[in-house]
Amino acid sequence: MHKKVRRETWAFYLCISPWLIGFLLFVVGPMIASFYISFTRWNLIEEARWVGMANFERLFLRDAKFWQSLRVTLLFTLLYVPTELVGGLGLALLMNQKIRGIKIVRTIYYLPSVLAGVAYVVVWMWMLNPEGGLVNGALAVFGIQGPRWLTDPDTALYAIWLMSIWGLGRTAIIYLAGLQGVPPALYEAASLDGARAGRLFWNITVPLITPTIFFNLILSIISTFQTFTSAYVSTNGGPLDSTLFYVLYIYQQAFGSFRMGYSSAMAWILFVIILVLTLIVVRSSSRWVYYEGEAT
Amino acid sequence: MTAIDLSTDKQPQSVEKQRRPLTIQEWLITGIVWAVAVLFLIPVVWMVLSSLKPDYQIFAMPPIIFPQPPRWANYREALTYVPFGRYTVNTAIISLFTIIGHIVSCTVVAYGFARLRAPGRDTLFVVVLATMMLPYPVTMVPLYVLFNEIGWVNTFLPLVVPAFFGNAFYIFLLRQFFLNIPRNIEDAARIDGASVVEIIRYIIFPLSLPAMATVGILTFQFAWNDFLAPLIYLHDQQLYTVSLGLSFFRSSFQVSWAYLMAASLVTMLPVLIVFFVAQNYFIEGISLSRVQ
Numbered sequence: 001m002h003k004k005v006r007r008e009t010w011a012f013y014l015c016i017s018p019w020l021i022g023f024l025l026f027v028v029g030p031m032i033a034s035f036y037i038s039f040t041r042w043n044l045i046e047e048a049r050w051v052g053m054a055n056f057e058r059l060f061l062r063d064a065k066f067w068q069s070l071r072v073t074l075l076f077t078l079l080y081v082p083t084e085l086v087g088g089l090g091l092a093l094l095m096n097q098k099i100r101g102i103k104i105v106r107t108i109y110y111l112p113s114v115l116a117g118v119a120y121v122v123v124w125m126w127m128l129n130p131e132g133g134l135v136n137g138a139l140a141v142f143g144i145q146g147p148r149w150l151t152d153p154d155t156a157l158y159a160i161w162l163m164s165i166w167g168l169g170r171t172a173i174i175y176l177a178g179l180q181g182v183p184p185a186l187y188e189a190a191s192l193d194g195a196r197a198g199r200l201f202w203n204i205t206v207p208l209i210t211p212t213i214f215f216n217l218i219l220s221i222i223s224t225f226q227t228f229t230s231a232y233v234s235t236n237g238g239p240l241d242s243t244l245f246y247v248l249y250i251y252q253q254a255f256g257s258f259r260m261g262y263s264s265a266m267a268w269i270l271f272v273i274i275l276v277l278t279l280i281v282v283r284s285s286s287r288w289v290y291y292e293g294e295a296t
Numbered sequence: 297m298t299a300i301d302l303s304t305d306k307q308p309q310s311v312e313k314q315r316r317p318l319t320i321q322e323w324l325i326t327g328i329v330w331a332v333a334v335l336f337l338i339p340v341v342w343m344v345l346s347s348l349k350p351d352y353q354i355f356a357m358p359p360i361i362f363p364q365p366p367r368w369a370n371y372r373e374a375l376t377y378v379p380f381g382r383y384t385v386n387t388a389i390i391s392l393f394t395i396i397g398h399i400v401s402c403t404v405v406a407y408g409f410a411r412l413r414a415p416g417r418d419t420l421f422v423v424v425l426a427t428m429m430l431p432y433p434v435t436m437v438p439l440y441v442l443f444n445e446i447g448w449v450n451t452f453l454p455l456v457v458p459a460f461f462g463n464a465f466y467i468f469l470l471r472q473f474f475l476n477i478p479r480n481i482e483d484a485a486r487i488d489g490a491s492v493v494e495i496i497r498y499i500i501f502p503l504s505l506p507a508m509a510t511v512g513i514l515t516f517q518f519a520w521n522d523f524l525a526p527l528i529y530l531h532d533q534q535l536y537t538v539s540l541g542l543s544f545f546r547s548s549f550q551v552s553w554a555y556l557m558a559a560s561l562v563t564m565l566p567v568l569i570v571f572f573v574a575q576n577y578f579i580e581g582i583s584l585s586r587v588q
Contacts, residue, residue: 008412011492015408018401019424022461027427030438037437044444094329099322107575108333111340114571114578117521118539119560122546123343126553132355134342166339173579218429226431229523233543250433255528260437267433274431 038264048261055265066266068241069249072157076245077224079161084220085213088171095172096179106176113170121233124163125150150234153242160230160243171216178212179205210289214281221277225270246270347371347557354553367554371562374555378548380562382534383541388566390455390526390537391519397459398466398515399508405462406470407496411482421471428464432524440528454529455522459515466511473507474500510577513570517578520567538563 013020038055042048059066095106112120127134128149136146149159186204195203206213228247231237237244237252250270254263318326346354348366375381409421443454481503482495490498501508523539530536536544542563546556571578 005413009414012408012412012414012417015412015492016405016420018460019405019462019467020420022401022458023423023427026439026458026461027430027435030435030442033438033441034434037441044441091332094332097325097329099326099329102329105329105333106579107572108336110575110579111568111571112336114517114567115521115564118523118542118546119564122542122556122560123339125546126346126557127339127342129553132359132553134338134359137359166336169336222429222431226433232523232527233546247433250436251524254437254440260441263433264437267431267437271431271434274429278429 034264034267037261038268040261042260043258044260045258051261055262056269058262059265059269065241065244065249069244069246072242072244073225073227073246076157076161076227077221079157080164080224081217081220083161083165084168084171084224085216087165087168088216089175089209089213091168091172092175092179095176106173110169110173112166113173116167116170117229118233120166121163121230124159124166125234128159128162150243151239153238153240156235156239156242160227160234163230163234171220174216174219175209175212178209182208207290211291214285214289218278218281221281222274225274225277343557343561347554347561349554351552351554370552370554370558374545374558375562377551377555378541378545378559380538380541380559383536383538384563384566386452386535387520387537387539390452391516393452393456394459394519395512395515397456397461398463399511401460401462402466402470402511403496403501403504403508406467406474407492407500409467410471410474411479412492424464424467428468436528443529449529450532450535451529452535455519455525463515466515470504470507470511473504477503506577509574510580513574513577516570517567 037048039050039052040048041051041054091109095102095109128136130136130146130148130151133146133149135149139146147155149162150156182205186208187200190200190204226247227245228251231243231245231248232251235243237248246266247270250263250266253259253266345361345363347370348368349360349363349370350367353360353363409417409424439454440449443449448454448457477500482490482499485495485499521539522537523543526537526540527543530540533544542556542559545551545559
């Protein structure tokens with residue numbers, strides 16, 4: 001018997017060895033390296049030079065662009081995470097209606113999410129173009145002079161927010177799965193008791209999908225903090241650094257100026273911020289996330 | 297784990313069965329649902345219409361909705377302006393190998409986590425899940441340094457090789473699927489002396505084709521749309537992916553929006569086609585990610 005257990009252990013580690021090797025090679029190793037590099041000055045050509053806390057000192061004390069990128073990213077997160085949570089749920093409620101053609105509707109809502117990438121952003125740059133763009137064209141019909149969107153430092157971040165909304169279908173699909181996990185019997189029982197739609201939503205639907213809300217909240221924070229492609233393609237951080245997202249600034253430092261130490265220090269600050277925020281959400285979850293157990 | 301059924305068939309479809317007239321509330325809901333659907337389609341329709349406009353109609357204010365006459369030459373001109381054919385082939389090669397890598401590696405790893413008992417297994421699985429939370433920038437610089445050292449920068453290898461070492465999300469997804477396959481099917485094979493590789497190859501794999509399709513299709517979508525990794529590793533224009541090509545095309549001076557829309561549409565087309573053919577796999581794959 002003992003021999004069989006040992007053989008199974010061996011087989012297990014053999015099976016997971018691709019992941020384990022990849023984990024050590026592409027995650028653990030680079031993390032250790034990145035931590036070390038963040039205390040050096042290194043441009044890939046000369047030898048890396050140990051500079052202690054100098055990178056962090058410079059970031060916090062002397063780099064206005066660092067604070068700007070942090071400000072942009074935080075502002076965008078405060079704007080987009082609630083949009084994703086509420087808008088995604090709203091969209092999921094629409095997707096969950098029992099009406100004819102609802103499968104086609106779901107396909108349409110989800111469609112932009114599969115297009116996420118450069119083409120998606122380019123289409124929206126054209127949609128929001130002050131001259132000839134559809135958005136301002138539509139506003140003009142109502143006699144409204146539309147803003148200059150991506151080319152105005154006051155509106156550029158909101159323009160990126162607006163274009164991101166088109167991709168809410170992805171969040172909505174995850175919500176939809178949550179909504180469909182709510183047992184219909186609960187609604188029926190409550191309806192018989194005379195509860196109105198609004199109360200059904202707040203007292204049954206919302207509590208039962210709190211695990212999905214929790215999951216989406218964490219996913220949304222992590223991905224929003226790493227916004228890159230939309231800013232790189234549409235504005236490259238401008239105008240006047242108004243869309244200088246944090247990861248975009250890391251990219252510019254690493255692959256534009258070849259400051260490997262500096263950008264690694266920035267990456268670790270990002271990691272700590274995301275980790276702390278995630279932990280806060282996880283710790284708070286015992287107060288507001290309702291776990292139904294296996295019964296339903 | 298709760299089973300996810302995306303069809304609406306579970307609950308009685310009163311509208312369908314009784315054929316009673318819709319109430320005002322139902323009309324209203326139907327109206328809102330479709331109005332939002334139209335809003336979601338507008339950018340795509342606008343892209344198609346713009347791609348066919350001659351230059352002088354592009355900036356017309358108020359916008360001209362329908363190009364008159366449609367200028368099909370935009371497509372030919374946009375696609376020869378930059379070698380999008382080359383980019384498409386490059387992206388297809390990267391996608392194909394990434395798909396193979398993910399399916400092979402994730403299947404084996406997920407099988408281990410789903411079926412084989414060993415000390416440390418559950419801890420390791422938590423580690424797998426935790427890696428999904430790791431921000432890409434943390435490993436971005438050292439990975440570049442690593443691939444640079446071994447001379448892989450400016451090749452497809454940094455984009456493709458890591459796929460053969462598994463992916464946390466797909467490992468998780470496949471493990472969930474394998475857990476639902478009855479164990480006794482393999483037991484008979486195991487008694488007959490089949491090895492783990494044989495069990496995966498001849499029993500698990502054929503039974504998991506829908507899950508494999510999900511992994512393959514989602515991988516295709518991400519590989520096709522990926523931007524940051526190709527941007528970092530591919531510098532030679534001959535090696536560009538469609539995303540890089542389009543970004544390059546956009547930043548080149550004085551490109552007409554009609555050309556850009558034509559090129560955008562063409563780069564989107566493969567993902568669009570796969571999506572329409574296999575949309576259930578997309579939607580189920582994403583939904584599965586919720587189950588924890």
